[in-house]
Every structure is written in structure tokens, then in C-alpha cells.
Amino acid sequence: MPTPADRPLLDANPLPDGLPSRLVEQLTFLAEVDKLKTVLRQSPLAAAPRRENDAEHSWHLALMVTVLAEYANEPIDVGHTVELVVVHDLVEIYAGDTPLYDDEGRLTQEQREREAADALFGLLPDDQARRLRAWWDEFEARATPEARFAKAMDRLQPLLLNWLAKGGTWRTPGVTADTVRSRKACVGEASAELGAVARTLIDEGERRGWVEPGHHNPDPVAG
Template sequence: MTSDHQPPAFAASVPQPAGTPERLRRQIEFIIEVDQLKEVLRRSPLLAADRRENDAEHSWHLALMTLVLAEYADEPVDPARALAMVVLHDLVEIYAGDTFLYDSAGAADQEERERRAADRLFAILPDDQRDHFRALWDEFEARVSPEARFAKAMDRLQPLLLNYGNRGGTWRTPGVTDADVLARKSVIGDSSADLWDYARTLIRTGTDNGWLPRATPPAPPVHPVP
């Protein structure tokens, strides 16, 4: 039986050999399509080169961190399941683009953009893998399991390490303060008290060294003159 499945334009630019089984063809199309992740630039600067990292590099780093740091999770986690989430979670940015963590305007429609992208991207796969990978992606986004919470913690810790190592990095974005960083990184503490303590030490040290602006303290209350 001939399938009516049509590969997206990028995957279609690499034709599959005649006679390739339908299931394998769709899997290879997906693998080709996600090669575009290497072209999605993030804001975070690399430590080893004078350029910004791309999404594929970010995902690799998260995968390695998941394997190395799983022992610090407050709840037992299945590293393989968490690993699958960190590898899959940013694939949607091929279509939705990377949304900077401190971009409030971009965040307004981020969830909608990324869900539409997930629908489109995972549909390339055979139905069983489409459903499995989409469920993992949804689980990560909702942080409804220990693995999802730990994967999200890795996603927030990794750029923190890059910014600290670069003596500022995206911390120097106009308007970003230590209070903003603490607020957006606090999900690390949902999974690991030890790693959250470490993250707060990095933020505090960066602030003390002048790499991250300190939030303006609130003005003291004005008391009427009796």
C-alpha cells in the first residue's frame, strides 16, 4: 500500500533510495529534518570559542550533564528517560525559533508556537514514535515527573554555567538583574537542592563580581511627618 505521507521540504531535498521501507523512510526523513537544529542559534556564548552556541550543541551538553549529575536529583530518576527528554525538547525550535529566557514579549506566544511546531515535527515519524516522542516532549514541558523536573533543571543550569564562565554572557543583557536570573532559574530547586545551592552561589558570585547587575533595592517606606 502506498502512503500519502509527504516529507517536509528540507527532508525531501535528500531523496531516499527507491525501495526504502516506509517506516525506515519516515525515520530517516525525521533525522534529516532535525539536522536543521545545528543552525538554530541561542544567545549563550560558548566557553571554548568566540561565538554563540547552537541548539544541537546545547542539547548535547544537556545530555552529558544528565548522565553526570543524575545522582544529585532529590527523587530517583531514570537517566535514560531524562536523557530522551533533553535530546528531544528543543527540536521544536527548528520551526518555532529560540525564545530568549528573559524576553517577556517573546514568551507571550512561545507555548503556542512550540506546540504547533511539535505537531508538525513529530508527525514526520511513524505513528508509534510520533506519539511516544510527543508524550515525552509534553511531559518535559509540564514537568510532571521526576525525570522531567531534572531535565528542566539541566536546561536551566547549563546556560548559567556558560554565563558564569564568560563573566557575564547574557547576564549583561540590558534590564536583566540578579533577581530576574534567580526567578527564572528557581526551577532547578524543584529537582535538586544541591544543584540549586550551587546555582545560587554562581549567581551571587557573578553579582558580587559585577558580571550581573544587582536589582535596585526597594525604596524605604515614606512615613508622614507627625
């Protein structure tokens, strides 16, 4: 797994001399984020027998925002919401993916990801570093309608993949249907309609034996 101490990819094959320094910083960052394609998630792909990577996940979220924005509880700026989902997982280049049901990994997740954000966004020119870092912080805080909907898509996308896989990460030892409902409640918080759909998928997955049974929660949360 790459770490913030690793040399950027472009250090191994530097750009030609004479390029503007701002452009060099931007291209260094853009080359470095190619590493996102190597960060594997736990979610299984629906179309191939392998796990998805973070770059594929981020692309899928961007498309979901574009297609499903009409279901947001609050009006959102679709373009900015796409910016949030494209940026939100970049820190995993250095911090690694922390699976949703990895309770031990979640204990150190915030610190690891903040250190990674400092290192990764710091490759950019100062103005862009501040802007992309602000987007990442906005996503994490969920303090805006765009961030809340972006987070909802981040939780809905693997739910869809797990449904297609007839369980997927729902079969993680110790995970029950109630665990899934609880960890994905933010879907319903951002979109009542999508939350209801997600709850239906979880309930039906539980009925079919794809996830260990839990006690049904009457609240319309999503999972």
C-alpha cells in the first residue's frame, strides 16, 4: 500500500525541464492519483468475478449522482456533488480502503485519512490544494445538501453491488441485516425515496438468506 512517505510516481520519470512550475505540480498530482486504480475495495463487481477498485467506485458514484439527483430530499448542485464524489476516496491512495464492516480499522481511519489528505492534496498548487481539501472536508462533515447526497450515493452503490452478488460483503462474519441498516442509514437521510428502496433490498436480502437476520427496525433507514 502506498504511504504519504512514498515518492510521487513522476519522481521516477520526471517531466522535461522548462515546464511551468504550476503545471508540473498539477501533473504530478494527476499522475499520483493513478494509484487510485490499484486500491481494491471489498465490493464485488456485478459484471466480472473480481473486486472493484476505488477509481471504478468513484466513476460509478459520479454517474449515480447525475442520474439520481432528482431524488434528493434537498435541492443540490449536481456538478459540485460530482466534484465531491470524485475527490472523496483519493486519500485511500495512502490511507488504504477501510471496509464498512471493519470495526477495528475504523478506529484509526480518521487519522490515517487526514494525514493522507495533507500529503496528497499538498502536491497541488496552493489554491487548488485548498479547494480540493475543502471538498474532501465537506464530504466528510456532511454539512451541506451536496455532501449528504454524495455520502448517500457512496453507501447506495455497494448496496446495489451486494444485491447483484446475492450478499457480497453482507456475508462478512458478524454482520447482520441490522448492521447493514445501521451503517447505511445516511441513504434515507439524504433521500427518502432511495432510502425506502434500499430498505426493501435489505429486507428482501435478509428474507432470501443473503445476510444474517436481525431485528427489523421500523424507521425508514437505508442499508
